[in-house]
Amino acid sequence: MKYVNEFRNGDVAAKLARVIANEVESDRDYRLMEFCGGHTHAIFRFGIQDLMPENVNFVHGPGCPVCVLPKGRIDNAIKLVQDHNVILCTYADLVRVPATKQMSLLKAKADGGDIRMVYSTQDALQIARQNPNRQVVFFAIGFETTTPPTAVALQVAQQEGLNNFSVFCNHVLTPPAMRHILQQDGDQSANIDGILGPSHVSTIIGSQAYAFCATEFHTPIVIAGFEPLDVMQSTLMLIRQLNSGRVTVENEYTRVVTDEGNRKAQALMQEVFELRPIFEWRGLGMMPNSALQIRDIYAEWDAEQRFAIEHITSSDVKSCLCPAILRGLNKPTDCKLFGTVCTPENPMGACMVSSEGSCAAYWSYGRFRQPDTATAQQERTA
Amino acid sequence: MCLAVPAIVIALNESSEMATVDLSGIQKDVSTVLVDDVNIGDYLLIHVGFALHKLSEKEAISTLALFEELEVMNNQDEQASS
Ligand code: SF4
Numbered sequence: 001m002k003y004v005n006e007f008r009n010g011d012v013a014a015k016l017a018r019v020i021a022n023e024v025e026s027d028r029d030y031r032l033m034e035f036c037g038g039h040t041h042a043i044f045r046f047g048i049q050d051l052m053p054e055n056v057n058f059v060h061g062p063g064c065p066v067c068v069l070p071k072g073r074i075d076n077a078i079k080l081v082q083d084h085n086v087i088l089c090t091y092a093d094l095v096r097v098p099a100t101k102q103m104s105l106l107k108a109k110a111d112g113g114d115i116r117m118v119y120s121t122q123d124a125l126q127i128a129r130q131n132p133n134r135q136v137v138f139f140a141i142g143f144e145t146t147t148p149p150t151a152v153a154l155q156v157a158q159q160e161g162l163n164n165f166s167v168f169c170n171h172v173l174t175p176p177a178m179r180h181i182l183q184q185d186g187d188q189s190a191n192i193d194g195i196l197g198p199s200h201v202s203t204i205i206g207s208q209a210y211a212f213c214a215t216e217f218h219t220p221i222v223i224a225g226f227e228p229l230d231v232m233q234s235t236l237m238l239i240r241q242l243n244s245g246r247v248t249v250e251n252e253y254t255r256v257v258t259d260e261g262n263r264k265a266q267a268l269m270q271e272v273f274e275l276r277p278i279f280e281w282r283g284l285g286m287m288p289n290s291a292l293q294i295r296d297i298y299a300e301w302d303a304e305q306r307f308a309i310e311h312i313t314s315s316d317v318k319s320c321l322c323p324a325i326l327r328g329l330n331k332p333t334d335c336k337l338f339g340t341v342c343t344p345e346n347p348m349g350a351c352m353v354s355s356e357g358s359c360a361a362y363w364s365y366g367r368f369r370q371p372d373t374a375t376a377q378q379e380r381t382a
Numbered sequence: 383m384c385l386a387v388p389a390i391v392i393a394l395n396e397s398s399e400m401a402t403v404d405l406s407g408i409q410k411d412v413s414t415v416l417v418d419d420v421n422i423g424d425y426l427l428i429h430v431g432f433a434l435h436k437l438s439e440k441e442a443i444s445t446l447a448l449f450e451e452l453e454v455m456n457n458q459d460e461q462a463s464s
Contacts, residue, residue, distance in 0.1 A: 003388040120431025145384040149432045200384045203435040254441040
């Protein structure tokens, strides 16, 4: 694949690793948070941690939309199917996430619920057109990357007067979550020295949206692509900022990220959505102005209003460490349930469900790893 | 969830704001409502059936060139230390 394979070249990775090893200062630690689950996945899949000197460590952040969605919202979605008999359209990532009482969308489907996995909001609209006598709800989740397609769907539904379609909106925002992590102190602090910034969220919001990391929190940030060479190059850029005492926003992923982002997508989001006063994030708790809700002019297509959806307080499996893992305080292997009770086949928490979750990444790529690893070798020679 | 891939535009339907893209031999129709000025031969970043951004080939090439330069510096380091 053009513009993918070039950024996976094993020889260049080995050279970048040598440059990084040359440039790190041995008397300090570099704790770098990759905010996105996509980066966590890449770091494990390509064995990048193993190519780093010992004092360069990746701390996994909360940027996995499935992982931060609180259980109560999945309970809400299951109720829509069971109590209101709607056709629920969802991205596949969500169907196995555990809800209350060991339920999940997949189990609700097995029990006869009409739950359909869609690839795009366009598919959900099509299902609504084809089923004029049924209510069709799109279960919208995701950060800024996934929000514009939902906004388009709402506009199309309004234009077509598609009255049996609505959106259950769970879109969340990246900068408030980043701010939340940086604000913590004492034993709640993730103690991070620098941030690998989101790839595709940034194509929408632009690199300047992160200026506060540098100006308010004196933390350098480099917007990084998802390919292994992007991650390594961005890590090198962070190490150079830290070594020289510079603190700024840099952009490694210039091939798709600009300073200002995608203005057209931003305007569309602005037209359809407004800030939600408060929203619950798994792991990070209740955060003001951290999520979006549908504006009044689109209220007719808002599932929360149409079906009077109420807040359900979530209670997570007690020993699940997801909340602390999402804050960068613990690693999956610190969890008692990891790999015994909790596996991708039988996940107890959301961090094990999504392939971008830290627990799933540790399990899939790290668990059987010996200190200088088979995975990294394979990827290098692949 | 935020994964998106670059794909080349092989056909355009301007009236419906859709494009056909080719992804390693697989063809797909995607919406271009979020991106202005799309042309055949452009690379688009595709996510859940939508083009999110155009890929700048010039920037891609200059990032790759940066890796080449690193290589040179690294070799010089090695020669200097040997
Ligand atoms: S291993 Fe399972 S139970 Fe433990 S933190 Fe991860 S998801 Fe939660």
